Structures are given as structure tokens and as C-alpha cells.
Amino acid sequence: MLKWLLLIVGAALLYFWIKGKKQAKEAINNPSRTKPGKAKIVADPEAMVPCQYCKVYLPKSDALEFEDRAYCCREHLNALDEQGWLGSAAWRISPNQDTRPENSAPDLLVVHHISLPPGEFNDRASSHHIIDFFQNNLDPSLHPYFQEIADQKVSSHFLVTRTGQLIQFVSTQHKAWHAGASSFFGREKCNDFSIGVELEGDGETPFEDVQYQVLARLVSELTKSYPQLQFAGHSDIAPERKTDPGKSFDWKKFQKATGLPTEKLPFGLHSR
Numbered sequence: 001m002l003k004w005l006l007l008i009v010g011a012a013l014l015y016f017w018i019k020g021k022k023q024a025k026e027a028i029n030n031p032s033r034t035k036p037g038k039a040k041i042v043a044d045p046e047a048m049v050p051c052q053y054c055k056v057y058l059p060k061s062d063a064l065e066f067e068d069r070a071y072c073c074r075e076h077l078n079a080l081d082e083q084g085w086l087g088s089a090a091w092r093i094s095p096n097q098d099t100r101p102e103n104s105a106p107d108l109l110v111v112h113h114i115s116l117p118p119g120e121f122n123d124r125a126s127s128h129h130i131i132d133f134f135q136n137n138l139d140p141s142l143h144p145y146f147q148e149i150a151d152q153k154v155s156s157h158f159l160v161t162r163t164g165q166l167i168q169f170v171s172t173q174h175k176a177w178h179a180g181a182s183s184f185f186g187r188e189k190c191n192d193f194s195i196g197v198e199l200e201g202d203g204e205t206p207f208e209d210v211q212y213q214v215l216a217r218l219v220s221e222l223t224k225s226y227p228q229l230q231f232a233g234h235s236d237i238a239p240e241r242k243t244d245p246g247k248s249f250d251w252k253k254f255q256k257a258t259g260l261p262t263e264k265l266p267f268g269l270h271s272r
């Protein structure tokens with residue numbers, strides 16, 4: 001009788017020992033099944049993103065985001081980066097560009113005006129047409145004037161719209177195609193050594209205050225990278241062909257907004 005009892009107890013102990021080992025093994029292989037019904041306590045680590053300017057990684061929730069770019073701080077968002085792109089501008093890359101001679105740094109900023117169709121800038125359509133034009137996407141069927149210009153391959157580095165939106169098309173390190181045949185105190189082909197900035201307008205209608213403000217902030221960032229910059233209108237470097245930025249561009253207001261010394265404005269402060 002005792003023999004049988006010992007045998008049963010022994011078999012039961014063996015059974016529980018084997019069962020215990022099996023559960024322990026399962027727990028090692030699949031830890032999430034060990035406590036069914038209990039939520040995972042450890043959250044996924046937060047996504048890290050690099051600052052577009054300095055490349056330092058930071059949690060996505062701490063980053064300043066503009067368009068699809070992230071920045072670690074306001075200063076880096078506003079700055080011109082090492083590739084010649086301004087963080088605070090919307091980037092709409094134009095194919096109409098090439099390299100500067102011997103990758104030289106620009107020392108001239110050329111102010112232009114543009115509106116598409118000319119003189120029509122009371123809604124947002126003109127800004128979109130300018131972007132399309134610089135990206136070779138202008139639809140010639142939209143306006144007779146577009147048929148004339150749709151095949152032109154032109155660009156500028158920057159555009160400041162009537163509402164103060166800042167758009168960049170070409171890196172400042174590259175040549176944009178904005179000046180055409182031109183001469184700056186005897187130096188031909190100004191595209192080689194200049195940055196082109198278009199203001200949306202027609203040259204007759206006064207430019208908006210916000211355009212001067214955005215232009216001044218742009219100049220302030222650009223002169224940090226290019227302290228040798230001088231400033232001229234398109235009509236100053238191509239007087240036979242061009243009249244922009246025109247009479248309504250107020251050079252005195254521009255100087256006041258930028259704080260530039262007069263010698264940086266070699267064509268003077270008069271309207272022209």
C-alpha cells in the first residue's frame with residue numbers, strides 16, 4: 001500500500017517538475033505571454049530627428065518644424081545653411097541653375113520685380129504662376145502672355161510674395177538665371193557673382209511693407225554668410241533692357257529696414 005502511495009506521489013512530483021520547466025522555457029522565449037491581459041509598461045522610445053542646419057538629433061516633439069524640415073532652435077531655422085539654403089524659406093527647387101565659376105561666393109544682390117500675368121497680383125494665383133514659371137511648369141493655356149514666356153528658362157534665388165511669403169528656388173552657392181546680359185561696374189554676366197531676389201509686384205504699385213520686412217530679414221541672414229554683398233536693381237546692371245524693380249521700389253526704405261551703409265548701395269537711394 002505504502003509502495004503505491006510513494007509511486008503516485010513520485011509521479012505527481014515528476015509531472016509538476018516537467019510542467020514547471022516547460023513554462024519557464026516558454027517565458028524566456030516569449031516574455032509578452034507571461035502576463036496576459038497586462039499592457040506593456042515600457043513605451044516605444046520617441047522618434048529622433050536631425051536638425052536640418054546643425055544635424056544634431058533631438059526628439060521630434062522638441063524640434064521646430066517648417067515644411068518637412070526639423071530644426072533644433074529658432075536661430076538655426078532662420079539661418080542660411082552650409083548648402084546655401086535658408087531654413088525660413090519654402091524650398092521650390094528650380095532646374096534653371098548651374099555652378100558658379102570656380103564656386104566663387106556671390107558679392108552682389110540684385111533686386112527684381114515680377115508678377116504673372118504682369119500687374120496681376122491681387123490674389124494668390126500670381127505667386128503660384130511665378131513658382132510654376134521658375135520650375136518650367138507654367139501652363140501656356142492660362143493666359144496669352146504665358147504663351148510668350150512659357151519656354152523661357154529662368155529663375156531667381158528668392159521670391160518675396162505680396163503677403164510676405166519667402167520662397168527659395170536655387171542654393172545661393174549656385175547660379176540662378178535672373179540677370180541676363182548685364183554689367184556691374186564693368187563686370188559682365190552678373191549671374192556668375194550675384195544673388196537674385198524677386199519681389200512680387202509691377203514696379204508701379206508700391207510694394208507691401210511686409211515685403212520690405214521679409215527682404216530685410218533675408219538680407220540680414222545673407223550678409224552673415226556673404227559680408228561683401230553690395231546691392232543693385234536689375235535696371236542698374238541692365239539699363240538698356242530692364243526697368244525693374246522700378247520707381248515704386250523705395251531704396252531709402254530698403255536702407256532703413258536693412259541698416260545697410262550707403263556704400264553698399266553704389267547706385268544711390270533715389271527712385272529709378
Ligand SMILES: [Zn+2]
Pocket residue numbers: 051052053054055056071072073076
Ligand atoms: Zn540645429
Ligand SMILES: [Zn+2]
Pocket residue numbers: 111112113178234242244
Ligand atoms: Zn529683373
